[in-house]
Amino acid sequence: MLIVLLILLAITYNRVLANSELNIELELPERAYAGFECNATIRISNPPEGTPIKVLWIRLITPWGTKHHSVNLELSPGTNLTQEITLRIPLEAKTPAYVSIKATIRVYDFERAKQVTFESDSVRILIDRVIPKVSLKVNTSKQNLTPEEPFELLVSYSIVDLPGGESPTLKITINDSLINSLNLSEPSADLYFNLTAPRNEGTYEIRVILYYIVGEESDKSFIYVSRRFGFREKEAWEQILAANQSLEFVMSLYNAAKEQIEVPEEALSLISLAGIRIEQALDAFQEANNSVFSLARDSFNASNAAIKIILTTYQEKLSALISPINATVEKYSKILSKPEMENVTRSLENVVEIREKILDEPENAPILYEEAISDLEKANLTLNRAISRYHTRIRILSFCILTILTISFFLMVYVSRVLYRVLTSS
Known part of the structure; x- marks a missing residue:
């Protein structure tokens, strides 16, 4: 019993001594919203008369559990350390309601050669709920398309009363197949997407879903793909x-x-x-x-x-x-x-x-x-007639010449004989 009492006294002494050596401040916004993030700022001051330490980790103790944050930084006497921890309030948190949150810090004391745990004071914060005003409209430049024909998708959205700096997300699907996803940087805009109709004929549902942390909004349009559209x-x-x-x-x-x-x-x-x-x-x-x-x-x-x-x-x-x-x-x-x-x-x-x-x-x-x-x-x-006539004339002329020559020959023979007889008779 005495040993247990001594241990409890030692732990109490160490914590009191540590609290006198370190100054821990936890800062939270006055209001946070269910489903959204809020930033917690932890400031650790090591006074000049303190000892060298190493901050191992910080934990935020909340009604919904513990948020662990590793640090592993040394803190010399007379120096300060500030850490930012982002905490998301559960969507199912009870609202409106005040809750208490505190920070637990584990350090290593180099002089004492041991780890020591510190706690900050509890900070009360109001947890509230916000319902943003969201609008979403989807249109296509064409509804009747041929296979693989380009078309344009127009998405108009607006989100009002969305707290914090978190970006909503936009997803586009065709017949439940995701074709595009992007984080939105503006609370409202008109977006244009250049898309291509599917290769196969049929009716296709184009659905656009806007996720805004605490809910979602969706709208859809239809396209009809057929080779007969645009076919002359x-x-x-x-x-x-x-x-x-x-x-x-x-x-x-x-x-x-x-x-x-x-x-x-x-x-x-x-x-x-x-x-x-x-x-x-x-x-x-x-x-x-x-x-x-x-x-x-x-x-x-x-x-x-x-x-x-x-x-x-x-x-x-x-x-x-x-x-x-x-x-x-x-x-x-x-x-x-x-x-x-x-x-x-x-x-x-x-x-x-x-x-x-x-x-x-x-x-x-x-x-x-x-x-x-x-x-x-x-x-x-x-x-042919002219040539035949010509050849006929040639043949006739040849025959005549031959006849004349023949008659002349025999006439000469006859004359020669007559002359011979005359000469011989005289």
Whole structure:
């Protein structure tokens, strides 16, 4: 019993001695709000006659528990130490009500080589409750969007009567998936966010949640994502029709041309490509996919390229047929009569004119080619007749000359014999 009494007396003596050596002040605001932070200031003064110490930690003793704060700083005699501790009042704290808070300090006394605990006086503080006035409004620049189309989200908020310096938090979700979160530095503002519509079609809820320490406010808006929004259906169908019309024409032209000329394989490959692209364009149209425009354009261009190849082949074929006839005309121009020369020249000029017209009238290319062939046949017929007549005349002339030579030969023989007889008889 005596030992216990001595221990209690020693502890009491140490605390009294320590209190006489250190001055501890706890400062708190007169009022704090449930759910919010308040700052506690602890000032520790070591008088000149004190001993060197090291402040190990400070604890705030509150009705809701203990707030521990590590320090580990040395304090020489005649010096002061100030520490700020942030304390959050529980949201469920009873309000309005006065509560007592005090600070407990643990130091190490270098001279005594032991730890000593000190306590400050209790400070009463009023715990009150505040209900901020909060407004939140959410709007989107567009509601009907195509997949991955950019749009703008407008968030207008206002918070009035929010105590302390804590920042509210704003979170943005699309169908419960968080896409943005930020701390707000202003009590009210209009915020703009550049967002992109989801890739998949559907209806999406955009929810904005404003957290303001003691509560939250939310607002929502909806966007509707579909490929058909912004899809120029009428224009797309018109382009498909134009591409299909071009494909049908080139197929008809090809079928007619292959009976008249040798069509290059490249033309057939382009026609096949045009058919593939038109089928892909139809599939894209059903899906309201904007790729329909490029696919229809590719089909149209492939058909036109095939048309140009076929028409150019027509022209090259006519040029190849004209060339030998021109050479023949040049060779036999002297034996042609004036009407024959005019007929041949007129036919060749018609063929040249038709050759140039083929590009301007692709729909008439097979007919024009037949007309050109007809004119070439007329020119050939005229030339062949003239050449045949010329060769006939040559043969007749040759026969006449041969006949004359033969008669002359026999006449000379006869005259020679007569002269011989006359000479011999005399």
